Amino acid sequence: MTIxxxxxxxxxxxxxxxxxxxxxxxPGIATRGYDRxxxxxxxxxxxxxxxxxxxxxxxxVNDADLVILCVPVGAMEAxxxxxxxxxxxxxxxxxxxxxxESVGKALSRTLPGHTVxxxxxxxxxxxxxxxxxxxxxxxxxxxxxxxxxDADEEAVKTLSEYWTKLGAKIEIMDAKHHDVVLAVTSHIPxxxxxxxxxxxxxxxxxxxxxxxKYSAGGFRDFTRIAASDPVMWRDVFLNNKEAVLEVxxxxxxxxxxxxxxxxxxxxxxxxxxxxxxxxxxxxxxEQGQDDERPDFGRKDHN
Amino acid sequence: MTIxxxxxxxxxxxxxxxxxxxxxxxPGIATRGYDRxxxxxxxxxxxxxxxxxxxxxxxxVNDADLVILCVPVGAMEAxxxxxxxxxxxxxxxxxxxxxxESVGKALSRTLPGHTVxxxxxxxxxxxxxxxxxxxxxxxxxxxxxxxxxDADEEAVKTLSEYWTKLGAKIEIMDAKHHDVVLAVTSHIPxxxxxxxxxxxxxxxxxxxxxxxKYSAGGFRDFTRIAASDPVMWRDVFLNNKEAVLEVxxxxxxxxxxxxxxxxxxxxxxxxxxxxxxxxxxxxxxEQGQDDERPDFGRKDHN
Numbered sequence: 388m389t390i391x392x393x394x395x396x397x398x399x400x401x402x403x404x405x406x407x408x409x410x411x412x413x414p415g416i417a418t419r420g421y422d423r424x425x426x427x428x429x430x431x432x433x434x435x436x437x438x439x440x441x442x443x444x445x446x447x448v449n450d451a452d453l454v455i456l457c458v459p460v461g462a463m464e465a466x467x468x469x470x471x472x473x474x475x476x477x478x479x480x481x482x483x484x485x486x487x488e489s490v491g492k493a494l495s496r497t498l499p500g501h502t503v504x505x506x507x508x509x510x511x512x513x514x515x516x517x518x519x520x521x522x523x524x525x526x527x528x529x530x531x532x533x534x535x536x537d538a539d540e541e542a543v544k545t546l547s548e549y550w551t552k553l554g555a556k557i558e559i560m561d562a563k564h565h566d567v568v569l570a571v572t573s574h575i576p577x578x579x580x581x582x583x584x585x586x587x588x589x590x591x592x593x594x595x596x597x598x599x600k601y602s603a604g605g606f607r608d609f610t611r612i613a614a615s616d617p618v619m620w621r622d623v624f625l626n627n628k629e630a631v632l633e634v635x636x637x638x639x640x641x642x643x644x645x646x647x648x649x650x651x652x653x654x655x656x657x658x659x660x661x662x663x664x665x666x667x668x669x670x671x672x673e674q675g676q677d678d679e680r681p682d683f684g685r686k687d688h689n
Numbered sequence: 690m691t692i693x694x695x696x697x698x699x700x701x702x703x704x705x706x707x708x709x710x711x712x713x714x715x716p717g718i719a720t721r722g723y724d725r726x727x728x729x730x731x732x733x734x735x736x737x738x739x740x741x742x743x744x745x746x747x748x749x750v751n752d753a754d755l756v757i758l759c760v761p762v763g764a765m766e767a768x769x770x771x772x773x774x775x776x777x778x779x780x781x782x783x784x785x786x787x788x789x790e791s792v793g794k795a796l797s798r799t800l801p802g803h804t805v806x807x808x809x810x811x812x813x814x815x816x817x818x819x820x821x822x823x824x825x826x827x828x829x830x831x832x833x834x835x836x837x838x839d840a841d842e843e844a845v846k847t848l849s850e851y852w853t854k855l856g857a858k859i860e861i862m863d864a865k866h867h868d869v870v871l872a873v874t875s876h877i878p879x880x881x882x883x884x885x886x887x888x889x890x891x892x893x894x895x896x897x898x899x900x901x902k903y904s905a906g907g908f909r910d911f912t913r914i915a916a917s918d919p920v921m922w923r924d925v926f927l928n929n930k931e932a933v934l935e936v937x938x939x940x941x942x943x944x945x946x947x948x949x950x951x952x953x954x955x956x957x958x959x960x961x962x963x964x965x966x967x968x969x970x971x972x973x974x975e976q977g978q979d980d981e982r983p984d985f986g987r988k989d990h991n
Binding site: 461485509510511512513514519528529531558564567568569571572573574575576577578579580581582583584585586587588589590592593595597598599600601602603604605606607608609610611612613614615617618620621622624625628631632634635637638639641642645646649650652654657658660661662663664665667668669670671674676677678680681682683684685686 | 763787811812813814815816821830831833860866869870871873874875876877878879880881882883884885886887888889890891892894895897899900901902903904905906907908909910911912913914915916917919920922923924926927930933934936937939940941943944945947948951952954956959960962963964965966967969970971972973976978979980982983984985986987988
C-alpha cells in the first residue's frame with residue numbers, strides 16, 4: 388500500500404503544516420488541498436502550502452490515497468459527508484483532531500465501507516490560519532493513532548510510515564484513553580489558561596493595563612495559550628466533555644486543597660508540591676519535549 | 690544622593706542578575722554580595738556575578754549606599770535583623786520580593802530610623818541559584834516601587850534611577866494594590882501551574898510517562914512555571930495570603946461557570962470567552978512584554 392497523493396481538507400495551521408512537511412520530507416507524495424473558505428484557499432495557494440489548491444472537495448480527494456481532515460472536530464462529520472461520494476476505493480481517511488472518540492465515531496458513521504484511521508499529532512502553536520503552518524511542526528512530536536478494533540493493519544502501518552516521514556513518533560492508543568490523556572496534557576491546560584486570562588480582564592480592582600504591564604510575572608505564558616483558535620477549542624471541549632469534566636474535577640479538588648493550605652499557613656504542604664513538580668519539568672526536557680533554555684529561550688533573554 | 694556601592698544580599702537568580710546588570714549597565718557602582726550559604730558564595734565568586742563576594746554580611750553592607758535584599762520574602766526580616774547593626778548612616782534598604790505589604794512592614798519594623806523603599810522587578814525565569822542570573826533580566830521589564838507614605842522623595846528618586854540604569858521601567862504603587870495586581874499576573878498563574886502539574890502526576894488513569902510524552906499539547910508550558918523555586922514560592926503564598934485567596938476565589942467561580950457551559954454544551958459561551966482572551970495576547974506583545982514569535986520562539990520551531 389503506497390501513498391502517491393494526499394488530500395488535505397482544511398488549510399489552517401495544521402493542514403498547512405501537513406502540506407509543507409509532506410513537500411519537504413516526502414517530496415514523492417503529491418499534495419492537494421481544499422478549504423471551504425475561498426480566502427483561505429487563495430492565501431494557501433499564494434504561500435504554496437500544498438502542491439495544488441483545489442476549488443472543490445471533489446477535485447482534492449478524487450484520486451487521493453490518503454485524505455487528512457484538518458478541520459475543527461465539530462466540523463469533521465460535515466466535511467466527511469461532503470467528500471464521501473468522491474473518495475477513491477481503498478483510500479485511507481484520517482484526521483488531526485484533538486478528541487478522538489467522537490471523531491472516530493463520526494467518521495465511521497459517515498464513511499461506511501471506507502478505511503478510517505483517526506490520528507492526532509500532538510503539536511501546534513497559538514497561531515492559526517494558512518499563514519501559520521510550517522514544515523517542522525511535527526518534528527520529534529508524538530502522533531497518536533486510534534484505529535478502530537477491526538482496522539486494516541496494512542492501513543495503520545501505511546499511515547504510521549507517513550507520519551514518521553513527517554518527523555513524528557508514533558503511538559497506537561485506544562480512543563477513549565487518548566481522550567483522557569489529552570484532557571490532562573492539553574485540554575485542561577487550555578481551559579485553565581482561557582479562564583485565568585478571562586478572570587484577569589474582568590477584575591475591577593486591577594486594570595487591563597496593569598494586567599498587561601506586569602504580565603512577565605507568569606501571566607504572559609497563559610495569554611499565549613489563551614490566544615489559540617476559539618472555534619477549534621470550543622469544539623474540543625464540546626466533543627471531549629466527559630474526560631474534560633473528569634480531569635477538571637480532580638484539578639478543582641487539588642486547587643481547593645492548596646487553597647486550604649494557604650489559608651492555614653501550611654508551608655510544608657506547599658513546599659512539598661512545589662518540589663515535586665520541579666522534577667516533571669526535568670523529565671519533559673530530558674525527553675526532548677521542550678526547549679531547555681530558561682524561559683523557553685524567549686528573545687528578551689538573549 | 691549618589692550610589693557608589695550597592696550590597697546584594699542573597700545571590701540567586703535575582704541577586705545574581707542585579708549584580709551582573711549593575712556591572713554591565715552601571716559600571717561606576719561597586720557591587721558587593723553576600724549569601725549565607727558558603728557554596729553559593731563560592732559559585733558566585735567563581736562566576737563573578739558581583740564585584741566582590743563577602744564572607745560576612747557586615748563586610749557586604751558596611752559602606753553600601755544601597756542594600757538590596759534578594760532572599761525569599763519569608764527570609765527578609767531575618768536578613769534585615771542581621772544586617773541592621775552594620776548599616777551605614779543614610780543607606781537605602783530595598784528588596785526584590787514578590788509580595789510588598791508584608792515585606793515593607795517587616796523591613797520598617799526591623800530597621801527603624803533607616804530609609805526603607807521596597808521594590809519588585811517583575812522579571813524572572815524558572816531557574817534559580819547563582820548560575821541562573823543574567824545581565825539583561827530587567828531590560829524592558831517593570832520595576833514597581835512601593836515606598837511608605839512618609840518615604841524620602843530623594844531616596845525614591847535615587848532608587849528609581851538605579852533601576853532605570855539596569856534597564857527597567859519604573860512604577861510607583863501602593864503596597865496593598867501591588868499585592869492584588871501581582872496576585873493576578875504572577876501568583877495565581879504560578880499556583881495554577883503547580884496544581885495542574887501535581888494533578889497530572891497523581892492521576893491513576895494516565896501514567897507519568899504519558900503526561901511527559903504528550904506535554905507539547907499545552908501542559909509543557911505549565912511545567913516550566915511549576916519548576917520555579919519552591920522556597921521562594923512557598924513564601925510568596927504565605928505572605929500574600931489575602932490577595933491570593935481573593936483572586937483565587939474569582940478564578941474558581943469563573944472556572945465553575947465554564948464547567949457548567951461544557952456540561953450543558955453552551956458553545957457560544959466558550960467561543961465568546963476564547964475570542965476575548967485572544968486580544969489580550971496581542972496587547973501583551975504590542976507592549977513589548979513577550980516574544981511575538983509563535984510558541985515563544987521555542988527552538989523546535991526553527
